[in-house]
Amino acid sequence: MSGAQADIGVTGLAVMGANLARNFARNGYTVALHNRTAQKTHDLMSAHGDDGEFVATESLKELVDSLKAPRRVLIMVKAGAPVDAVIDQLVDLLDDGDIIIDAGNSHYEDTRRREAALAEKGLHFVGVGVSGGEEGALNGPAIMPGGSRESYVALGPLLESISADFEGEPCCAWIGPDGAGHYVKMVHNGIEYADMQVIGEAYDLLRQVGGLEPREQAGVFRAWNETELASYLIEITAEVLEQVDAATGQPLVDVIVDEAGQKGTGRWTAISGLDVGSPIGAIAESVFARSLSSQRAVRDAASSVLVSGTENVQIADVGAFVEDVRLALYASKLVSYAQGLDMLRAAASEYGWPLDIGTIASVWRDGCIIRADLLDDIMRAFGGRDTTRHPEPGTTSADQPANLLFAPFFAEAIGAAVPAWRRVVSVASAAGVPIPVFSSALSYYDGLRQERLPAALTQGLRDYFGAHTYRRVDREGTFHTLWSGDRTEVEA
Structure with missing residues (x-):
């Protein structure tokens, strides 16, 4: 490979790709650049060429030829078919042991498929989760690389350095194989x-029930950021709530259309939760x-059709209510993390991944959107960061709680918040303020701690209409009641 000089190549130079390329260059690596439209490459070189050493290329072949072995090519294009299209072009240009990296928000099943297909061709495929947005990509994101252990030997030092x-x-560690x-x-x-x-629900409660306007709430959230709620999202909530719209003089939050968008990863999480x-x-x-x-049209119609049936809730002590909301927010936040970590364990068992929760929590401590002080406590609850310890899929070691909420630190913290949590959910219901996550999280908490759940009746109904059988509490075996016959019980 005469003339090869670049440590890594980046193809796809929209903002995220360009910022990652600049980050590599700033950390001392020579970066080969490529984009489908060459103008983006020229623009990056013109604007940021002094960030470090770059090699501008105008074709994927030229990009590949400029790379040292093992050649590392990072793809940052739109998820789905565009990723496959770039991979198809790269395959014939690369040699055994070279590495293709997908740093976009690809679906993990696509990553598993691509990794298996490229392994048959002697190539490494690494699906890399990158969190932190445009600023993080440039100044230091949280990075979650999958793929083979072997590929991480060649790629890991570069990723850890940026x-x-x-x-x-470093907020980067090998996560596990394939996806x-x-x-x-x-x-x-x-x-x-x-x-x-949950931050939005807290804001809505403080405004609709507590009577606090956005600017006043900005101060509340700043104060909360000095407590166990300290996090990037709480910090920027104060910034958003304090912002005044220059055109109208109103709080900016009041002139933003109340329709929240999504790019798909939340939906994928919900679907995968059902799958595992x-x-x-x-x-x-x-x-x-x-x-x-x-659903704007439906909501507009509902506002004139559906009655509220609410009470006129009066808050005698606004300060006490604010503290109740803070505790309810913290408890609901803990449940969200507990559910996410439980899902990771279920996926580890389903897909054969040796996921280490302590290491994952350590990667999330900085650079990413959910960075928060509590992640240090989560990491400690799961045995700390150990990038060499990867448990057998589906197992829980003796030093790790079966659920985050069972760890002594968090069990005590959420227990102290429960009375306030219940008061907030009750007040919200009476006032007609929707709090889907506050209330769902509380129901999850109550479901975990119940000695018996109504699932026994559910199983009885399933046996009645579908002969799905049931187990008994007093003896081993599987049973069925002859519901359409003499209603005797038989062993299934």
Whole structure:
């Protein structure tokens, strides 16, 4: 490979791809650049060529020829067919042991398919979850790489050097084989959906019930950011609530259309939760809340058709109510994380991935959207960061809780918040303020702690209409009642 000089190539130079390329260059790597339209390459070189060493190329062949072995090509294009199209072009240009990296928001099943297909051709395929948005891509994101262990030997040092740094540790670690990296990023985004939704529910309660206007709430959220709620999302909530619209003089939040968009990862999380049998109701409700917000015509019709049946709720002590909402927000947030981590364990068992929850939590501590102080506590609850320890799929080691909420620190914290949580859910119901994640999270908490659930009746009904059988509490075996006969019980 005469003339090969670049450490890594990046194809797809929209904002995220360009910022990752600049991040690599700033960290001392020579970066080969390519884009389908060459103008983007020229624009990047013109605007940011002094960030480091770049090699501008105008074809994928030229890109590949400029790379040192093993050749590492990072794709940052729209998920789906465009990724496959670039891979198809690269396959014939690469040699055994070379690495193709997909750093976009691809579906993990696509990543699993691509990894298997390329492995047969002697190539490594690495699905990399990248969180932190445009700023993170440039200055240090949280990075969740999947793929083979072997590929991480060649690629890991580069990714760790451009990732965020938390107290001397890179927010990047090998996650697991094939689609594990993209799966963990997907669940991260699901937790992010729930996190933003509970913040929105807290804002709505403080305004509709507590009477606090946005600017006043900005101060509340700033104060909350000095408590156990300290996080990036709480920090920027204060910024958004304080912003005044220059054109109208109103709070900016009042002139933004109340329809929340989504790019699909939250929906994928909800679907996968069903697929692996993990109860992620709080995360799913946050996805549904966005869907409901987008049904503008239906909501407009409902406002004139559906009665509220609400009470005139009076808050005697606004300060006490604000504190109740804070505790309810914290408890609901903990449930969202607990559900996401439970889902990761279920997926590890389903797909044979040796996911280490402590390591994953450590990667999320900085650079990503859900970065929060509580992630340090989560990491400690699951045995700390150990990038060499990867459990057998589906197992839980003795030093790890079966559920985040069972860890002594979090069990005590959520227990202290429960009375306030119940008061807030009750007040919201009486006032007619929708709080789908607050209430769903509380129901999950109550469901976990119940000695018996009504699922016994559900199973009886299933046996009645479909002969689905049931088990008994007093003896081993599987049974069926002859409902259409003499109603005797038989062993199935």
